[in-house]
Amino acid sequence: MLASRIRGGVHPAYRKELASGQPIETAPTPERVDIPLAQHLGVPAAAKVARGDEVAPGDLIGEATKLICANVHSPVAGKIRAVVQKPLPGGRLCDFVEIQVDRDATDAHVWERRAVDLDQIDQKWIASTLRDAGVVGMGGATFPTDVKFSPPPNASLDTLILNGAECEPYLSCDHRMMVEHAEELLHGMLLTDAAFDFSRVVVAIEKNKPDAIDAFNAAIDKLGLRNAGRTPVEVIGLDVRYPQGAEKVLIKVVTGRTVPAGKLPFEVGVVVSNGQTLFALYEAAYFGKPLVDRVVTISGEGIASPKNIRAPIGTPVADLVELCGGVDPATTKVIAGGPMTGTALPSLDYVVTKGLSGLLFLTQSEYPDESPCIRCGSCVEVCPMGLMPLKLAAYAKAGKFELAKATNLADCFECGSCAWACPANIQIVSWIKYAKNYIRVKGL
Amino acid sequence: MSTNEGFVLQSAPHAHGRASIPFIMHAVNLSLIPAIVISILYFGWHILGLYVLGVASCVLTEAVTKVVRKKDWRTVFDGSAIVTGLLLVMILPPSITPIMVILGSVVSIFIGKEVFGGLGQNVFNPALVGRAFLSAAYPVALTTWTEPNRVFAFLPDAASSATPLAGARFEGQAESMLRMFFGQTSGSIGATSVLFIMIGGLVLTFMGIVKWRMLVSFFGTIVVTTGIFWLIDPTIYQDPLYHLLAGGVAFAGFYMMSDMVTTPYTNRGIVIFGVGAGIITVVIRLFGGFPEGVMFAILLMNSVTPIINRYVNNRVFGAEART
Numbered sequence: 001m002l003a004s005r006i007r008g009g010v011h012p013a014y015r016k017e018l019a020s021g022q023p024i025e026t027a028p029t030p031e032r033v034d035i036p037l038a039q040h041l042g043v044p045a046a047a048k049v050a051r052g053d054e055v056a057p058g059d060l061i062g063e064a065t066k067l068i069c070a071n072v073h074s075p076v077a078g079k080i081r082a083v084v085q086k087p088l089p090g091g092r093l094c095d096f097v098e099i100q101v102d103r104d105a106t107d108a109h110v111w112e113r114r115a116v117d118l119d120q121i122d123q124k125w126i127a128s129t130l131r132d133a134g135v136v137g138m139g140g141a142t143f144p145t146d147v148k149f150s151p152p153p154n155a156s157l158d159t160l161i162l163n164g165a166e167c168e169p170y171l172s173c174d175h176r177m178m179v180e181h182a183e184e185l186l187h188g189m190l191l192t193d194a195a196f197d198f199s200r201v202v203v204a205i206e207k208n209k210p211d212a213i214d215a216f217n218a219a220i221d222k223l224g225l226r227n228a229g230r231t232p233v234e235v236i237g238l239d240v241r242y243p244q245g246a247e248k249v250l251i252k253v254v255t256g257r258t259v260p261a262g263k264l265p266f267e268v269g270v271v272v273s274n275g276q277t278l279f280a281l282y283e284a285a286y287f288g289k290p291l292v293d294r295v296v297t298i299s300g301e302g303i304a305s306p307k308n309i310r311a312p313i314g315t316p317v318a319d320l321v322e323l324c325g326g327v328d329p330a331t332t333k334v335i336a337g338g339p340m341t342g343t344a345l346p347s348l349d350y351v352v353t354k355g356l357s358g359l360l361f362l363t364q365s366e367y368p369d370e371s372p373c374i375r376c377g378s379c380v381e382v383c384p385m386g387l388m389p390l391k392l393a394a395y396a397k398a399g400k401f402e403l404a405k406a407t408n409l410a411d412c413f414e415c416g417s418c419a420w421a422c423p424a425n426i427q428i429v430s431w432i433k434y435a436k437n438y439i440r441v442k443g444l
Numbered sequence: 445m446s447t448n449e450g451f452v453l454q455s456a457p458h459a460h461g462r463a464s465i466p467f468i469m470h471a472v473n474l475s476l477i478p479a480i481v482i483s484i485l486y487f488g489w490h491i492l493g494l495y496v497l498g499v500a501s502c503v504l505t506e507a508v509t510k511v512v513r514k515k516d517w518r519t520v521f522d523g524s525a526i527v528t529g530l531l532l533v534m535i536l537p538p539s540i541t542p543i544m545v546i547l548g549s550v551v552s553i554f555i556g557k558e559v560f561g562g563l564g565q566n567v568f569n570p571a572l573v574g575r576a577f578l579s580a581a582y583p584v585a586l587t588t589w590t591e592p593n594r595v596f597a598f599l600p601d602a603a604s605s606a607t608p609l610a611g612a613r614f615e616g617q618a619e620s621m622l623r624m625f626f627g628q629t630s631g632s633i634g635a636t637s638v639l640f641i642m643i644g645g646l647v648l649t650f651m652g653i654v655k656w657r658m659l660v661s662f663f664g665t666i667v668v669t670t671g672i673f674w675l676i677d678p679t680i681y682q683d684p685l686y687h688l689l690a691g692g693v694a695f696a697g698f699y700m701m702s703d704m705v706t707t708p709y710t711n712r713g714i715v716i717f718g719v720g721a722g723i724i725t726v727v728i729r730l731f732g733g734f735p736e737g738v739m740f741a742i743l744l745m746n747s748v749t750p751i752i753n754r755y756v757n758n759r760v761f762g763a764e765a766r767t
Contacts, residue, residue: 007761012459169459248761261762333452339459346453360458367454371465371522372564375753377655377709378463386758390709408760416457423463424564430455 004256006249008382009241010417012169012340016208019299019306020172024180026310027323029103033076033314034086035061038094039353040136041143042068047095053080057109058290061097064131070144070354071134072097075292075312077105089336089343089350096351099314111287118194123149126195126281133284134291134354139163139174139245139274140337142355145281148273149192151266158269160189160198161254162278164205164212165238165245168338171358173295174275176308178205178212181279182219186233188278190225191285192271198231204254206244207237242340243415247272249384261411291354298324302331302361315352317345317359327361335360340416371424379418379428385411389418393428396435401444404435412436465563468653469523472699475644476530476634479695482627483634486592487538491633494536494545499529501549509558524563528552531571531699534634535692535739536578538590544582548574568746569706572739579739589630599628607631608690609735612682624689635695638688645698654702661715662697663688665722673730681730691736693725700738706746713749713756721745 038044045062055061055074062072074097081098088094130146137143151157162185166174178185185203193201203216216235220226225233236254238244248259250272257268265272276294283289292313299306304325311320321327327334327348335342336350337357379389387408395404412432419428438444484491502525510517532552533545552574560566579586591605600620604611607630608619623629627637635641648654667684674681687693692700701707701721708717721741728737 010461012461252761258762258764261760263762331451333454333458335456335458337456340457342456342458344451344453344455344458346451362458364458367458367460368464372562374465374468374564374704375709376468376704377714380709380758383758385761386763387760388710388757407757408763411760411762414456416459420457420459420461421463423465423468425460425464427455429457433455 004253005239006241006244006253006384007386008384008417009243010382010420011240012242012420014169014208014240015299016170016172016175018170018301019297019308020175020209022172022176022307024176024295024308024310025323027312027315027320029076029101029106030312030315030319031101031103032081032316033078033099033101033312034316034351035072035074035097035099035314036086036088036094036351036353037062037072037097038088038092039072039142039313039355040070041141042066042070044094045069045072047083047097049080049083049097051080051082054078055080055099057106058288058292064134064144067147068144070136071132071290073134073290073292074099075314077102077109088353089345111283111289113287116191116285118190121191121194123195126192129284130281132290133280135277135280135284136291136354137274138276138280138294138354138357140341140355140357141247145273145277148266148271155266156269157196157266157271158198159200159202159255159271160192160196161250161270161272162189162203163245163247163250163272163274164203164209165250166209167206167240167242167245168340168342168357170299170360171297171338172299173297173308173357175209175212177275177279177295178209179215182212182215183223184282185275185278186216186219186223186225187286188282189233190230191281193231200255201231201233202254203233203235204238204250205235206240208240213237243384243417246384246413246415248413261408294352294354294356296320296352296356297358299358300331300335300361301363302328304328311352313352313354317350317352318348320352320359321348328363330363331361332364333360333362335362340420341414367427368425370426373424373426376423378421378423382417382421384415384417385413387412389428389432390426392435393426393431396431401435401438401442405439405444409435409439465522465524468704469527471648471651471653472527472702473523473530475648476534476699478640478643479534479634479637480530482595482637482640483534485595486627486636487590487633488593491538494533494540494542494633495530497542497545498533498549499526501546502526502529502532502553505550505553506558509554510562513558515562519563522563525553528557528570528574532574534695535571535575535632537586537588538592538633539588540585540633544578544585547581548578551577564705566705567750568743569700569703572700572743572746575739576743591630592628592636594628596626596628599623599626602629605630607735608686609729612686612690613729613735618682618686619690621685621689624686632692632695635692638694641694641698645694648698648702654698655714657711657714658701658707658718659697661718662701662722663693665719666693666726669723669726670730687726687729691729692738696721696738696742700742706749708749708752708756710753710756710758713752716752716756717745717749720748
């Protein structure tokens with residue numbers, strides 16, 4: 001089936017070329033890691049260690065206590081220095097486990113490959129493997145992946161989509177993973193297919209990453225997945241448009257199905273997974289390795305040499321900056337994530353987390369001041385959800401939160417297209433977030 | 445906004461497109477150049493003076509109002525007051541006096557825009573408010589038309605010294621389509637030449653500043669409704685093409701109905717506006733006391749735009765399946 005065009009959307013300056021040609025480098029083991037226990041959507045994990053405890057690579061340090069929660073493991077061998085509260089990007093406080101790393105013991109650790117019998121895999125096995133390994137959506141949403149792969153009894157999943165859109169500007173970590181690890185990602189997909197027996201398995205990649213498309217086609221041929229075996233794997237090239245990688249948008253484009261407003265993708269039988277998430281499943285299944293590291297794109301005009309780096313969770317941002325040759329003094333903004341949805345950081349005093357796709361050092365001038373809305377309708381035109389962003393912003397400004405709620409505020413997934421396109425520079429997404437938070441806190 | 449270690453803390457998105465209000469406004473201003481140049485050739489150099497006067501009065505009125513209201517007067521640089529000044533002069537008769545231009549400009553900006561709170565807040569198209577005021581204050585001057593200089597020698601001779609619409613309606617003398625297309629007819633300063641309006645207007649349409657749905661729905665409605673009457677009795681009613689070329693329809697479609705502030709923002713709302721304005725224009729032209737009705741049509745539709753915007757929303761993704 002051919003992919004259709006997304007509704008609305010924009011074409012930001014992609015700037016992918018800064019880092020997309022840089023092969024993934026592995027960061028040296030850091031001297032110290034600070035691991036937050038809230039790296040996922042939902043409630044924070046509960047600390048399982050205390051000051052003075054010794055840990056080995058893969059040891060559980062934070063335990064999932066609720067359904068929407070995820071385990072946290074130590075990527076290193078070392079000694080717990082402390083469990084302290086510190087701010088996450090965006091300002092929310094959470095417990096951090098500080099570990100003094102034993103570099104030799106960490107570097108000596110080897111994740112042993114083990115055999116997996118695809119015929120013995122069932123849905124429970126997939127869910128428990130993901131849950132034990134603390135796997136969350138690594139595209140940035142950090143939703144616990146085991147929950148995604150646990151449809152309610154009355155639902156069934158028939159389509160798996162590997163989300164290779166990577167539509168956020170600058171980011172190229174998924175791109176590099178697809179180019180360098182297409183085979184492993186396919187193994188991750190095969191694991192889930194073995195359990196769910198999908199009728200469609202799709203790798204969806206934006207056409208600005210032709211080498212990733214080629215890599216998948218080559219890997220599919222090599223593994224003999226074109227026609228033989230279980231479900232054939234399709235590779236689909238998508239026209240480049242932001243926010244194509246948004247889950248509901250991608251499902252619509254690839255399958256033609258519309259996820260009902262306020263519902264999850266399993267309602268239409270689809271599960272969408274980021275490449276690195278499937279890689280984490282692959283490692284968890286074949287190596288018993290929990291999610292303890294990830295690839296981060298360090299890019300932007302303000303970093304000396306942009307790179308894609310595989311770094312342990314908890315690695316200080318400053319370590320990565322040093323690996324990339326330092327920050328240009330002209331840098332005005334540091335962004336965790338992509339420029340359209342990422343979080344601005346006040347300093348470098350943060351760490352790599354499971355959902356950190358990029359660290360961007362931008363030299364742009366400040367966001368321009370707001371002018372009055374001229375009702376041009378640009379925001380309406382670009383909204384992939386068919387919302388009326390100008391109304392939401394106006395209601396939020398006027399404090400009319402009930403009205404904002406009645407105008408489908410909750411359906412906004414904050415892609416930023418409206419604010420990007422606004423000629424009056426109105427920070428529509430900020431106003432929408434403000435209204436959402438107000439409603440959440442006040443319980444409206 | 446706070447900074448620490450020099451890094452700016454702002455909410456996403458951290459990227460912004462090239463669109464800006466001054467860009468839109470100055471694109472409109474620049475797109476008017478062909479129509480402005482031809483209007484000067486048709487009616488003489490004093491027309492250039494009227495443009496300067498209109499723009500200066502509008503800009504000054506906005507600046508003074510802002511200063512009095514203790515607001516930032518530098519909004520005059522957003523280009524919107526210049527648009528209003530140019531558009532107002534273009535829809536006035538060539539024999540208009542400088543004092544009327546000044547009065548019309550002051551009313552356009554002060555009553556038409558600033559009273560509502562400035563750019564983005566006004567209900568009615570400011571230039572049309574100024575035009576409507578002058579129509580009421582100087583009814584004779586606003587219906588006194590002068591013949592243009594002969595600019596294009598290949599065009600046939602004028603059928604009448606009246607405007608094409610008045611000539612056809614009250615004197616039974618239809619104007620040549622070719623003359624109307626080039627604008628070599630009596631009429632408003634800058635609104636007669638369909639060709640030169642289209643040059644700029646189509647550029648704006650290509651840029652998305654003029655919405656093609658507005659053009660199709662407005663022009664389409666005029667063609668269909670006038671076509672029905674023409675088919676019923678071609679001896680009384682002019683054909684649809686005549687109605688498209690005559691009067692201010694082309695200018696209004698490209699430049700009055702593209703005012704974002706006073707027209708709807710959803711695609712369906714835009715179509716409702718275009719169809720409504722088309723019907724009202726035709727009704728006034730065929731049955732009203734004036735030969736031309738496009739100004740009132742737009743002002744009337746301006747007044748219902750807030751209601752259209754309130755009730756005509758887009759279909760929300762996945763909403764039909766919401767439980």
